[in-house]
Amino acid sequence: KIGTVAPAGSAWETTIKEIASEWTRISGGEISVKIYSGGTVGDEEDIIRKIKLGRLNAAALTSQGIKSISNDLFALSIPMLVKDDDEFNYVFEKIEPLFNKKMEENGFVPLGWAMTGWVKWFTKSEVVYPDDLMQIKLAVDNSDDKVIKIWQSIGFKVIPLSLSDLMSGIYSGMADGTYITPYAANAMGIAEYTPYMLDLQIAPVYGVLTISDRTWKKVNDSYKPLLLKRTGEILNQFYGKITVIENEGLKIMKQKGLVSVPITPDAAKEWDKIVEDGVGLFVKESISPSLYSEIKKYINEYRKK
Amino acid sequence: MNTEKNSKTDSFLVLISTILVLLLAAVPALEILVRIFFNTGVKASYAITRYIVLWIAFTGSYLATAGNNHLSIEAGRKYLPSKFKPSVYAVSKIIVISVLTAFLTASISFIFIVFDANEKTGIINTRFLTAVIPVCLAGMIVRESKEIFNRNNTLSGKSRLLVLFISIAAGLFLSISSVTNFMYIQLENPPGFMDLLFDKSVDILTVLKLPVILIMIISGALGTPIFIVLGGITYILLSVSGGYTEIAVNEIYAVLTGNMIPAIPLFTITGFILSESSAGERMIDFFKKAFGWFPGGIIIAVVLISAFFTTFTGASGVTILALGGILFMILDKYGVDTKFRTGILTSSGSIGLLFPPSLPIILYGIIANLDIKNLFIAGILPGSLLVFSLSAAGIVYTKKHNIKSEKFELFEILKSIKNTFWELLLPLIILVSYFSGLTTIVETGAVAVVYVLIIETFVYKDLNFSKLLTVVKKSVPVIGGILIILGMSKALSFYMIDEMIPQRLSEWIAARITSRIVFLILLNIILLLTGCLMDIFSAIIVVVPLLVPLGEIYNIHPVHMGIIFLANLELGYLTPPVGLNLFLASYRFEQPLEDVYMSIIPFFIIMLIAVFIITFVPQISLIFLS
């Protein structure tokens, strides 16, 4: 039994289905998979509880959700820490063994990781410079106190809202913008109310397919190498697939009036400065210092190249 | 001596609940202030609020047990021949205590498996915060057990001990699943016999499943609390379909810590403060003069107010809890009989979902990937049809019962406004703060509590601390009773989702049904049952993804499908025997559940006709869409 918040028919869900049918094929029908999509078995926090209890066996989680397994697993999704795909790939490859260990310590066996996209600012008025963004009210996820505090320390006006309040918050004018992946923005229809998208990659969202160690122990060892190999292969293709869909979504949103605001060179400089000040705060508040210095080391290593 | 000790515990818990209620209002209120003046938020306010609700729910549930306040069907017992009474009583006790015991062990296992020993929420240990669940369940078991030995009950000396013994034994038997799971997580090498014990217990339960569930349902009809019947049935179904019964506790925990849930206790408390003060007397004067000059005027006003309030509280049943008390009183003074009052208030507590900016519509739009604006436009006529049907019932009633209209006198209206000015300001404050985007729905509830506390204490001098204790003593068991039913029905929903029952049903329909008309009728029935069994947000998340492809097969406009869905759910909340609004009404109007069932019948029929019209005449929904 696999739980996910990804809606039925979404890129994530179809990929999980593909993996599931591979598992059944490889195990000669010994492993049968039921997929519970669209949050029908709860939000990510709830899905993780259900796996700990044993009623669910596996989950496809996002970097947002794995925080409730361990905060450190969120590390690379810290806003403006890594800047682009290449940087992310370089650092992730180095840090993956550490992430895997963190998962296993908590009873979760990671079967494979996948990059899923970048979150961007969607706002009601045009935003180019950090100062523009500081003038308006930004909706942020209220379930993580640390992230809220950091945005505030940097100088942003944030409105902590639950995901269920996010749409009505934007709709009612409580908030003037939020950060979200273009893929999700298209799915939620949020761009109609926040028609400006700043072309700045704030943070990567990645996902993991994981199974509880109790369930993994029950899987016949002879299938395991092939299971892991095929899962990895399918997940590796995922980012390419979702990028295509996301770009189609962007096209549709642009037809409906979405404006993609390009970032000017001097605006980019100002954002870099914000990053320098902000990331330190994030780190102090939310992840272990040793992990951070390790990540920082790899980032510097990459940037020097 | 025992009773004295009991009442001391109860008073202490009422005091604790009062503090929790004040905190629950204070934290979001502070959040608003901090946001306005400092552009920040209160540290961990979200986490704090969710645990305060958990505490209020379980202390409330304990107090409901202590005061015999849990919702149940009482009529059956009345007609029972007296020779059956002792055995019915004994069976009911065994069910109550064994189900509570099963949930107690499951909750302990849940806490140990899910939360780490050092896990903290803010600065407080999470296991400590959630310990309120097993502690209150244990308290409830003790109270129920003591009650067996109460001098007044029908059992004789020896059979009392036997009943207690069977209850605990059955409870421990049901606990085998949680204990096994707990041992597997906690121990390096769990004893081998646990597996065997677990398998045997599942075998036995599989055989006994049907008779036991049947006995539970009959016992429910004869007075066993609804939450026990729902919980017991769910627990057994979960036991025989894979175990890990802690999941039932997880569902209760998930509901009670949900984002919108704090609005329920907050608006309930607001309503109780108003109805316990003299606000009702002040307001009835205004209502008579402002709306009493045309036939059915006051009833129409009541229907409109309820519908409007439901629009932005999103049909979680808050309307009845918040406004029910005071509107019930107002209709009484106007000369409306109890049955009609109960019926119209219960039914108007669930309409209003179809108007902007109702959250269920927004959520439907997101899940079904539809333009939310189109859904709002489409909802206006169908929503108005439902409001109009109930208003018409009000006019007919006033004519039939010859309730005289008052004269329209502007000066008198202004005079009555002056008397109850600050209370009339409350809806305005709620509307402005919510619709201007100043506050979320939960924060709006907190504003309402704080505002009402201030005006009733300082302006009208109707409220002091001891009166506040009375309000809490009355309202917290109601809140606890409702929230625990909500939790149990969420657990039952989980079982159905886990077994993929909705999917199987939709596959069956797609394969068997060819006629569009048959499909629509079947859809009405299924959605009625859904509204009856699931809260609106679970229903949207679970049912909508299945409904959208079905709509395509039978060529139903997706926007029309959304309106059909929500209109049917509104009716589902009124469908006996387990529609949520019926439970709320029984609590709030202090009417036996069976009387509520009777009172709802004419309104149910009126709304059923309206829902059929909405279903079969798509133009009503689609006329304004381009």
Ligand code: NA
């Ligand atoms: Na809201």
Ligand code: NA
């Ligand atoms: Na309602």
